[in-house]
Amino acid sequence: MQQIEELVNSLREEGFRITPQRIAIVEYLLKTNDHPSAEHIHKIVQKKYPMVSLSTVYKTLDLLREKKLVNEIKVEGEARFDAHTDEHINLICMNCGKIEDVDEDSLREIQTKAARKSKYMILKSNFELLGYCNNCKSKFI
Amino acid sequence: MQQIEELVNSLREEGFRITPQRIAIVEYLLKTNDHPSAEHIHKIVQKKYPMVSLSTVYKTLDLLREKKLVNEIKVEGEARFDAHTDEHINLICMNCGKIEDVDEDSLREIQTKAARKSKYMILKSNFELLGYCNNCKSKFI
DNA sequence: TTATTATTAGGAATACTTCCTAATTAATAA
DNA sequence: TTATTAATTAGGAAGTATTCCTAATAATAA
Incomplete structure (x- = not known):
């Protein structure tokens, strides 16, 4: 921190x-x-x-x-x-709104590949996974 | 299509x-x-x-x-x-707003890993890379 | 301490989206 | 085909997060 x-x-x-x-x-x-x-x-x-x-x-x-x-x-x-500004995945609970961060090393590599393919100049990334968190998911099965 | x-x-x-x-x-x-x-x-x-x-x-x-x-x-x-609903990366131009799609096979795998780590039940993903497109980037270098 | 000027509080304005309701019309049955 | 009925629509009002505006305040440098 x-x-x-x-x-x-x-x-x-x-x-x-x-x-x-x-x-x-x-x-x-x-x-x-x-x-x-x-x-x-x-x-x-x-x-x-x-x-x-x-x-x-x-x-x-x-x-x-x-x-x-x-x-x-x-x-x-x-x-x-x-305040967590390193590249990471945000897991977002669609029920309670809780957001959890998950680190994932391959994101940088993906970013590089996509930049090369598309010729975009990448400045920022946003990786989101949406669903239900461990507490909420039981209500939706 | x-x-x-x-x-x-x-x-x-x-x-x-x-x-x-x-x-x-x-x-x-x-x-x-x-x-x-x-x-x-x-x-x-x-x-x-x-x-x-x-x-x-x-x-x-x-x-x-x-x-x-x-x-x-x-x-x-x-x-x-x-209308492109398969998993893909959206490359977004912060200047002109153009959005380009890039396929990337490893996204599914990343999703599975993150779901396992976090215990979230994942329903939807959103992978975005923001920057300047090939046309606009020259203005910002 | 004083002068300068960035920053603040508070509320108005903005912009996208959702909500509301009477009128319309797609789908179905006669 | 026409009648029925209920989903859908047009149009505008309302909602909501954010940005903008301005006089008052306060952080900083001299």
């Missing part, structure tokens, strides 16, 4: 201001692996800073995504965020 | 009514590999049936997706549709 100081410093070095709101958001993203939504992050940060606005949460998440410090995936029209 | 009759019959056999609107939408999806948006499909179908509504297009696409006759992916908040 990355340290909060690392991320904060990498922002500061690029000239971004370090605000309590930004620290709280980064802190939460680093300690959870829940892939929270912007609204969820907003609720969490509000416990400490009741005045924080949802638009600030969105703006901070935009910044972190641009700096590749967090990854964003869309699940049913809603963005979900994760 | 699938035949229009196949798809229409598979709908009819399940008790769905075959309307000119539905035929026009299915026809267009089968003959293009452009991954059009709902709005684009609407514009195309309007040339033949000026009264067709956008909500009918959405409803038909819902139906086709439920019956697994088309695949849907979200690109920058907008749904894009494709």
Whole structure:
């Protein structure tokens, strides 16, 4: 797991201001692996800073995504965020919305092959598997 | 490429009514590999049936997706549709929005491995690579 | 401490999609 | 063919996540 100081410093070095709101958001993203939504992050940060606005949460998440410090995936029209930025597969539960990460070494290779075939210049990948998680699947068999 | 009759019959056999609107939408999806948006499909179908509504297009696409006759992916908040329903990688141009399909045999295997590791019951997959297509990439180097 | 200017809070605006309802029409039976 | 009936449609309103806007605030550098 990355340290909060690392991320904060990498922002500061690029000239971004370090605000309590930004620290709280980064802190939460680093300690959870829940892939929270912007609204969820907003609720969490509000416990400490009741005045924080949802638009600030969105703006901070935009910044972190641009700096590749967090990854964003869309699940049913809603963005979900994760500080795990290495290439991996997101397993998404279509019932409860839980997201689990699975590492898979062959993804890089697949990416290289596809880039060669298509002549696209690849900048980002998104590998998703959708279904039911271990808890939910019994309800659907 | 699938035949229009196949798809229409598979709908009819399940008790769905075959309307000119539905035929026009299915026809267009089968003959293009452009991954059009709902709005684009609407514009195309309007040339033949000026009264067709956008909500009918959405409803038909819902139906086709439920019956697994088309695949849907979200690109920058907008749904894009494709009659290519076999497992494949979608290469998405972040500049012009072009989507190209690339087949890759190892996807099934990856899916099986991830399902085993995570204990998820997998129903659907979505493999995306984002970047710039062959036409657009020169602008970004 | 003061000056500068990025950032914030709060709400309005946006954009895609879904929902709602009366009118229409595809499918079936007579 | 015509009548019946229920699925489907057109059109627009409503919903929802996100982005945009602006005056007020506060992080940073001098």
